[in-house]
Amino acid sequence: MVVLAVLPLVFPESVNEIIARIGVFAVAVLGLNLVMGYTGQVSLGQIFFLGLGAYVTAYGVSNDWNIVVVFVLACTIPAVVGLLVALAAARLGGLAIAMVTVALPIVGVPLAKRLSDYTGGSQGLSARFGDAPEGTGLYDDQWRLYLVLAIGGAVFLLTRNLVRGKYGRVFAIVKKNENVASSVGISPYRYKVLAFTLASLIGGVSGFLYMLVIQYTSPETMSFGHSIQLLAAMVIGGAGSILGSILGGAYYVLVPQLTNLVDPSLTALLQGATLLVVLFVLPGGLASLARPLGRGRRSSHDRRGPTPPITPSATTGSGTAAETPETERQGHP
Template identity: 60%
Template structure:
């Protein structure tokens, strides 16, 4: 916890080594927990955990384009839906699973790239408009082209049954498949945002003119961010179909996009850990609110959303930092939280190996 209070101060080699071991230990504990969880939980819990993995990947994509690159996207649900429909089509036509997954990644990525090639010239709200149009146009299209999509009834599939030899129940098997995909996506995304491309995302978000002067093309960077976001959206669609076994035009409605944006901000903009927290929030709050009072789900979820925004404007990921600050500066008035781009750094000691933190500051 010591590193949490002073993420920016110069940490000695000894303490950074301990922090590193702590980080590795945390990842190890997390990995064991992820592997063991479905074996000891009910199918219902496994379904919820799998849902978190699904929406974590969707929010991850959104976070890359919105949190890291600063480009508003209100269309992530369209890519989720597109991925789910491609997966359903592939399964109903007997395509092999890996090929279907590949197509669920590539086709939305190409669509996203084409949209971005036209839209990335636009700034702010014009861009928001174009992304907003994707689910709005997508829903009636999905209803219309019913030979591909099953129309308003949607497509029911039955796949990804656990192989007999493994001895797992279907829900456990599906959990492992989606969590594996999610872990791969997160590891790749984490490396991406920590590297050269991540830095170009950050500078484009900060100031496009400066980016240009540093030889980073804002246009290409934005197109790339959009393409990655769409790719992850499509993959999450594949995962969605894996656990829900059903998709319909409802999968891509605009409201889902809005809720994903809310979940991303709640979790923590421009933060990998925040993305997971956002997904947990996205899945669990409606479930818990429904358990408190099933006819007041919306009211309770909205109130929780507002409360979190009031208390933690930089997202759930800033909670440890916020607590630390309250503890360390009891006399002084609490300062407003730092810019959201820095939220990842503060959260790192909690779960990820902090070796890369020093990397980022150098």
């Protein structure tokens, strides 16, 4: 936590902006991970909810709405739309639900162009907000990065608690076998709707952060190509992993920049090759590299053995290690 608090102060503006972008798309990947990685639903429309949250934010800021109201609406409206989609689609499975979610960005792009009074049409909307308050002594890039870390960190913490608790166990059962879930009194439909709605809400949060950092959105924001890139980022980072969502956000931002440095005309080819290499070498994504380290720490702890129990001394009343039969024989011939 201390490191995160200090880093924005020591990094240059360009680095702070890159880290902030990673935070934005890490939250977006987290929402996709919740619905695909943890509950096994095929969703190809998560970018639509990011775009919807961005448009709501841009419209609210442009009309001088209170920023707290804007944030609430940017989260709530995508969640309501996600709920309506989930109620209709959650009973479907496999390719059927995939086709429903594919329609979201495909319909969203022309709809954003048509509703020009609210979206700016093909030109999009720009909205500048999140400047550092006077008296903080911070630059704007530092303040925005702190906001991304605070809001994004809260979303990650809440999601981590969710998937590690009761709901996470239910999601895992539904993902593994819906028939088994039904046999033990769990409604797959109910929990699939819940997961999709929460993922949509998280998408709205990422849309708000997107406008905070990038300050511009257009119909291209929610294009189907970006949806596929977001899916690739989740797979490469690690499906069903909180850490994988962060790594996926880093992939989404950094890899295109690196491939453009190599050859802009080969960007798509190099990204596809990266995806194939990771799938073959690390089927569990980059997050799977951290699992052996965790097992190693647990094994080291197990080898040290448990701490001897403390029992009161009969003569002094102080706590000493419990006597073994060997010491008892030595002390009492």
